[in-house]
Amino acid sequence: MEKPYAIGIDIGGTNTIFGVVDKRGHIINQGSIKTGTYKEINDYISNLSASVQEIIDQVGGSSSIKGIGVGAPNGNFFTGCIEFAPNLPWKGVIPLAQMLTDKLNVPVALTNDANAAAIGEMTYGAARGMKDFIVITLGTGVGSGIVINGQLVYGHDGFAGELGHTTIIPGGRVCGCGKKGCLETYTSATGVARTAKEYLQTRKEPSLLRELDLETIESKDVYDAAVKGDKLALEIFEYTGKLLGESFADFVAFSSPEAIILFGGLSKSGKFIFDPVRKHMEENMLPIYRNKIKLLMSELKESDAAVLGASALGWEVKDY
């Protein structure tokens, strides 16, 4: 009999959330534990396994589960290991997929969060039926999941799809990765806040943003000001969208996708971000690509997206 459920586990620096998902993308039941509480990886795995076992038992035991998909920072699909993740409590290389399989006796596949988002869009979201698309996650950082010929692109070593670390301004802002001018330093939520601070310090015009404490300004504040028609806030979105659009034009020259899908925080700024992205993407593309590449918003419900994305990978794991 075909197994009716997959498990999705999303490992974040603060929380680990997980759920049982059916084929149509409904989360049947779910749970969470605090990632940061477990300084020892063995304690973490024991507690996570026990909690996941509970929700498995609620749907009839492991014989109902096709597979477990895990999204985690620096998750390597090929090795099943989390490798040197800066924001997790455990150092070095963690063979997470193997450790979970040993405890739960269900096959486990692991990838990073942006790849999980891409598989989620393909399975349940905006990319259903598409074989060539790119998901760009705009959050604290900028991530990407690339699908070509219906397959997620892992590259020869499992680390493909780091489009947040392509260079958009040579010699530009210093990035956490050690490089300069990475797309992420301008177009992540943090990057937008950085732009806001720069604009407020180097320009003279009035802005609603001047009423806020310069040090604690967030991208959400820029959005709120833009909604009220604040000119400086709109210019910040225009600048952010320009850089994203220019980058997208280069990504299109690589894989000529049917669509680019925006996922996460900043993508919810709607027309403030979509309009300038579309304009500058079209202006910077070769004529053969113009007016052909869709620019879409994620169709995964925000609160469920991480678990859904990870669970989508669970459908694809092989039985061992």
Next chain:
Amino acid sequence: MEKPYAIGIDIGGTNTIFGVVDKRGHIINQGSIKTGTYKEINDYISNLSASVQEIIDQVGGSSSIKGIGVGAPNGNFFTGCIEFAPNLPWKGVIPLAQMLTDKLNVPVALTNDANAAAIGEMTYGAARGMKDFIVITLGTGVGSGIVINGQLVYGHDGFAGELGHTTIIPGGRVCGCGKKGCLETYTSATGVARTAKEYLQTRKEPSLLRELDLETIESKDVYDAAVKGDKLALEIFEYTGKLLGESFADFVAFSSPEAIILFGGLSKSGKFIFDPVRKHMEENMLPIYRNKIKLLMSELKESDAAVLGASALGWEVKDY
């Protein structure tokens, strides 16, 4: 019985060359016609078919031929059409694959020259056994053929892999495509000559290149001067390699290939181009990619490469 031969046809603006190739990449016999002579596509197809039929008959007729692969500017794999090629005599959309199949009764597949080069490297050259690599062709223009998971990347519309038209210097040199700052405008043979002219006009230091007519300087002249230790010529290579290396770092962030393979004219400048490319590529890559991505020279013999590349596609065509 397995069919022992494939045909490769390379359509250039001046000449069309073709040959019968065996599985090990030996060209058994070959021929050519003058592309530019035929203003009417029907005349061209008639003459090309007659000439190709001759070499087919020499190896035992069409029952010995697995397929015909064609490399042509703006060749679209999905449609089998040459679409709006600026350097060929025929306007609009030419259903070349269908026209040739009708005449020769052998299945025909078509793609652009850079894609043909990539399939050629995978079948007979430097990429044998690789599943993830990128071929960059450095000629009059800059082209690319991208292989991921053992498959050539065509994109949703057949036009993927135009890496020569990614932006390396925002607002930079005007490109034939209508954009500004494309990689091609700096790192093609023409781009190198353009750099040489700029350097000679804006700088004062002595150089062997000053003995030449500024208007007719070619990339080959820069190479000859570099071989003699000319400092300005070496700086031109350093600058060209820097831009290529920076671009390659971004390409790696996309597909994390096992290797990037340089093909065509400029790639034969050896260490003058490879050393700066390698240095700047490594400096601009994320730490996870460093010292892992091979930078290789094409292993297809120059005079045979175009026919071999196209023929490699001939092995992959489906019987209808």
